[in-house]
Amino acid sequence: MAILEVLHFPDPRLRNKADPVEKIDADIKQIAENMLETMYAESGIGLAATQVNIPKRIVVIDLSEEKNEPLILINPEITKREGTETMREGCLSVPDYYDTVERAESIEFNYETLSNELIKTNTDGLLAVCVQHEIDHLDGKLFIDYLSPLKRQRLKKKIDKQEKLQQNVL
Numbered sequence: 784m785a786i787l788e789v790l791h792f793p794d795p796r797l798r799n800k801a802d803p804v805e806k807i808d809a810d811i812k813q814i815a816e817n818m819l820e821t822m823y824a825e826s827g828i829g830l831a832a833t834q835v836n837i838p839k840r841i842v843v844i845d846l847s848e849e850k851n852e853p854l855i856l857i858n859p860e861i862t863k864r865e866g867t868e869t870m871r872e873g874c875l876s877v878p879d880y881y882d883t884v885e886r887a888e889s890i891e892f893n894y895e896t897l898s899n900e901l902i903k904t905n906t907d908g909l910l911a912v913c914v915q916h917e918i919d920h921l922d923g924k925l926f927i928d929y930l931s932p933l934k935r936q937r938l939k940k941k942i943d944k945q946e947k948l949q950q951n952v953l
């Protein structure tokens with residue numbers, strides 16, 4: 784197991800579109816395990832492979848308090864969206880920034896498990912938001928893309944300033 788480096792906005796690699804996983808083999812299992820370890824180490828509730836510079840359609844999620852209910856989604860796909868819901872979101876790739884995003888309230892989606900099972904299911908609430916957020920990553924999309932241009936500009940300025948400060952550290 785290994786902790787992977789999480790890419791931070793505005794890294795252009797976060798815009799890569801991930802390819803479907805063709806065969807669930809030992810490599811894919813290893814990637815999923817490393818992604819879980821990375822997500823737990825960073826105290827996140829979800830992580831997409833794009834965020835660790837692996838352009839494959841793999842997502843890990845764990846919404847449990849004890850962090851012992853990992854959900855691994857291979858080739859996840861949303862087939863139906865219903866209603867709207869707004870929730871405050873954050874992202875391991877956009878540290879220290881939270882904002883409200885409007886998404887579908889409930890979704891139907893399917894995915895493959897590490898043991899090659901095809902699961903068709905539906906969900907709402909936090910899990911629905913999380914699945915939508917992570918699948919966006921696989922398509923090169925970030926939650927801040929939904930913000931108004933003014934808010935995005937402010938965020939960009941804040942990040943530029945942070946980068947300048949970091950460069951001055953000797």
Ligand code: ZN
Nearest residue numbers: 873874875876
């Ligand atoms: Zn994210």
